[in-house]
Amino acid sequence: MSYFEEKNIRNIVNKFHEGLIFVDREGKVQFINHIGEKITGWTENLAKGKAIVDVFRIFNEKTNIQYVNLTNDILNTDIPYEITNPIILRSRNHQEKDLICRFSLLQDKNSTITGYLIYFTDITEKKKFEREFQNALRLNSLGKLSSGIAHDFNNVLTTILGNISLAKLDVSEEEEIFSLLTEAELGIEKARIMTQQLLSFSNDGVSAKETIDIAHILQEFVSFTLSGSNVTCEYLIADDLWNIEVDKTQINQVIHNVVINAVQAMPIGGTINIEAHNVQIPSENSFNVPEGNFIRIVIQDHGIGIDPVDLPHLFDPFYQSNLTGKGMGLTVVHDIIVQHGGFISIDSELDVGTTVIFYLPAVESKVAAPLKEHATSSPHSxxxxxxxxxxxxxxxxxxxxxxxxxxxxxxxxxxxxxxxxxxxxxxxxxxxxxxxxxxxxxxxxxxxxxxxxxxxxxxxxxxxxxxxxxxxxxxxxxxxxxxxxxxxxxxxxxxxxxxxxxxxxxxx
CATH class of the missing domain: 3.40.50.2300 (Response regulator)
Known part of the structure; x- marks a missing residue:
């Protein structure tokens, strides 16, 4: 009869706040407490008599190699056995959990080793918090760094763009050089968007919002982003689309980043489908937003799609994969949409395509009248x-x-x-x-x-x-x-x- 078949002992260890497994000399599970059952996904009845490496499946976090010789390693040492590397447990219900664990030998009254105990604690939430905290620190540092880079980059662009615009004043629109200079200006416009992406990671300012006609902006900026690519666009935009109050520059970034991703997902070309409609979200909704009027914008490509494994990480700037790339584009998109009181979702299927859907609050105010045009030669001095x-x-x-x-x-x-x-x-x-x-x-x-x-x-x-x-x-x-x-x-x-x-x- 083992220690853990005694009722009092069982009651005590089942009140532990950490998992506990008793393993005999042959490496077979003899007992597992309630917390251990919860962490491993194995009940005592199912686990009893099974090899420990089948129940307590732990892996080196860095190498992904399973510890398969636990019993021999523990029983053949004269000192408490310890695994110093980060450990991942793969539970019976296919969940991965971060653990810390200790191993202790058990002896009978004759000092004969009868087996060993494994004490283990689930630190998954703790490590998740630590990772999020470290990411927050890194994002803060990245914000400061990117802000400085954007400042210097904009100074360079100001010099280039200023000289190009001056050169165009002395060239006829019919000359080829005029077209070349105009192409250079378009390139600088795209570079300006890149600097705005960098600035999105700096929280040193407040967005300058204005009421805009999103239908016009959407078509104008998609056309600009697609210029020079082998991708076309089909629109389905409601005639009575409401206006939105946004930072126009930032919304342009959202459109640019999503459309660029779509273009890159269709290397041999194709068509992007874009829809925009009015929607009313009720007080009880699954989006966790206040009730109200929203604009629903859908941008759908028919490209290579995104692996389901990558989908949960699309808005993480530090996550990299072959399909999501190494940029911060979708992180910027997510942050801008949330800052404007909206929300975003992405659905994708490999070899079928990706659909990005985002909602922005609508407003009743009218679009501001455009600024009046001034004469080409300034009337002032x-x-x-x-x-x-x-x-x-x-x-x-x-x-x-x-x-x-x-x-x-x-x-x-x-x-x-x-x-x-x-x-x-x-x-x-x-x-x-x-x-x-x-x-x-x-x-x-x-x-x-x-x-x-x-x-x-x-x-x-x-x-x-x-x-x-x-x-x-x-x-x-x-x-x-x-x-x-x-x-x-x-x-x-x-x-x-x-x-x-x-x-x-x-x-x-």
Whole structure:
């Protein structure tokens, strides 16, 4: 009769908070307590008499090799046996669980070894929390890193795009060089989207939302993303589609990322099907969102599909597979949709295709009227002060302003900007406007500079310039003393329109 056939002993060990298995010298299971049953999926009746390696199936987490010589390893040692590597248990119901476990020899009153005990604890939830915590730390670090990369990248793009847009002004639209420059501009537009993806991992700002006609945006941006590919698109969009209030740049990222994934899933070409409809979600729903009106957008490809094993990990930026790739595209998509009060789901079947469905809250407000067009040659003139710590940006922005009829003066930091602004006011030759970069390395940036300049000249006309489109100043510029914004990178036309809007606003 074993220890565990005694009622009092059984009652005691069944109250343990960890699993316990008694194994005899032949490696056969003789007893398993209640927690052990729960963790392994084996009842005592089913497990009793079976080989321990069939019931307690543990594997090295790194090598995926099963520990198949447990009994020999334990019985042939004079010290407590220990497995130091991370252990994975594969239960009877095919679940994988993280364990820590200890092994102890059992002896009778004559010091004869009768078997051994295995004590084990399920730490799956603990390890899951630790992994999520580490991912959160990594995402935070990634956000800071990507934000800096995006800033530097946007400065480079500003230089390239500015010079290309200047070159196009001197070329006839009929010339081949004009088409080549236009293609280069399209490439930069796609690069600008990439920088916005990087900025999505930085929480340093608030989205600038506007009411948009999603039907128009959807078709416009899908066409842009598909340009140059061997993939076409078929639309089924409701005529009475509601509007949505979103950050237009971020929603463009969502469309771009999903469509790019669809294109990559169809290497020999094909057709993407896109639908958009109004839906009303009731108070009791399975989506865990408040009741209300939503826009339902479906983007379906007919490509290679995604393995079911990969589907649960699609929004994890650190998960990699042959089909999901190594990018953060779907993570960005998920985060943007959730930030806008929506939700997303993905369904896929290998060799059939993938369907991405996302919902965005609808609004009753009307789409804002488009900004009025300005003449190609600027009707305005005057002196404009530029502050930017990048020499190449100061040069290209100066050329753009000269092309538009303005007289530019460029400085590298806030102290110089304040000094030159004061000097010109004292001479009676004030600046008509200032363009201030918000981020100046090692010096006073645009936020502090504009405060100081407003103390000198309360009628200051200032434009905030930055590659951080979600920066709090760029989304609420008037609260910080600015009269307009320029998001890097920008073309001559965008600079012209921004200055024209600025002067028109002050002339009314």
């Amino acid at each position: 005057g002196k404009v002060l530029i502050m930017d710590d990048e020499d190449v940006i100061r040069r290209v922005l100066g050329k753009m302003l000269k092309q538009l009829g303005y007289l530019p003066t460029a400085v590298a930091n806030g102290d110089d900007a304040i000094q030159i602004y004061q000097e010109n006011m004292a001479k009676g030759t004030p600046f008509s406007a200032v363009i201030l970069d918000l981020t100046i390395r090692g010096g006073m940036g645009g936020e502090e500079t504009v405060k100081r300049l407003l103390q000198i000249d309360p009628k200051l006309k200032a434009i905030a310039s930055s590659g951080y489109s979600t920066d709090k100043i760029m989304t609420n510029f008037s609260d910080f003393g600015f009269s307009g914004t320029l998001i890097k990178p920008y073309k001559v036309k965008e600079l012209e329109d921004t200055l024209a809007d600025l002067f028109d606003a002050f002339s009314t």
